[in-house]
Amino acid sequence: MKQKTIIEGLIFLAGEEGLTFEQICSALDHPVNDAVVEDLETLKKQYDDPDSGIELTEFSNRYKFITKEAIYPYGQRIFEHAKPASLSQAALETLAIVAYKQPITRVEIEEIRGVNCEVMLKKLQAQGLIEAKDRLDTVGKPLLYTVTDEFLDAFELNTLAELPELPQHDGEEDLFGNEEEE
Template sequence: MNSRKAIVEGLIFMAGEEGLSLLQLQSLLQEVSRTELLALLETIKEEYSHDAKGIELVEYASRYKFVTKEFVYPYGEKLFEQFKKATLSQAAMETLAIIAYRQPITRVEIEEIRGVSCDVMLKKLQLRGLIEAKDRLDVVGKPLLYQVTGEFLDAFELETLAELPELETKEVQEELFVQNKEEQ
C-alpha cells in the first residue's frame, strides 16, 4: 500500500508550477483529515529542506508546490542555454510554419499539407514549448487544435504573428491556405 505522504508528494509534483491548495488536496484525499494532511505537508517540507535535495516544498499564495533550490540555478541556466542553442530540423520548421500561418489547426490538416505523419513532431514541438493544443474542434472525434505559444514568439523575436513574413510564392500560399484543389 502506498503511503499517504507519497501520494501527497506525487500529487504536488504532478500539479507542477500551479501547485495545489490545501482545499484541493483535501478533496483528493477525503480519507485524510485536515490535521493529518497539514502534518504530512510539514513532514515533506522537512525532508526536502536539507541540502542533499535539489528541490523543496514551498507554500506561496496558499498553494503548495515543489521548486528548485537556489544553489541549482547556475546549473539550470547552463541547461537552458543548451536548449536554446538547439536547432530545429527541416521537418520541425515546416510543421511549425504550417501551424503559425494556419492556426488553429488539427493534426490531420497538418498531415494533409505535409503529406506525412506528424505525431512525433507535434510532441517534440510541444515539449520545446513552441506549440500547444489549446482547444478541440467541435466535430466528431473532437481533434485537438494546435497553435503557437508565446515561447514561439520569443524564439523568433516576434511581438505578434502579424510580424510573420509574407509568403513569397503563390504555390506556398496555396499549400498553406487552400485545402486540396480536388475538394473545391
C-alpha cells in the first residue's frame, strides 16, 4: 500500500481530532522526512479539486479533513433542527481571560471577572476548551489554566498570537484590570 494512501486513511480515522505531523511519522514508523511532507502536500492538492466535497487542512499543527464551505448550505438542511453548541457570555468572558492571560489561576480569573468562576472553569474543561496544565509554586499550589488545541481549533487559530488585540483606552485599565502603560 502506498504511503500517501496510509496517511489519508490515518487522518480520516483521526476524525475531528486530526493528527500532528509527528503522529503521522510515528504511525508510519518513519523519522520526520520530506517524503511525508510531499505526501501531505499531494493530498492537499488532491482534495483542493473543485469536484471534491472535502479538503485536507491544517489547524493548530494538526491535519484533518473538513467539509468544503460550498457544502455548508446542504449540511444546514440536514442539521437545521439540531441545536448548535454555544457559549454563554460568562463562558466567553472566562475563556477570553484564560486565552489572553494564561497560565492563570482561578483566583486571578475571579479577581478580573468579579464573580466566582469555579463552575464555569469546570464546564469549559468538560468542553475541552481549557485545561489545568500545571500548579503555581505558592501556598496552596493552585491550578494554572491554559487553553487547549480544541480552543484553537474551535476559533480557527493556529496560535494564540492570532488573537485580536485588546482595545486600549488612554489612562484606564484594560479589559483584564491591567494598568495601561504610557
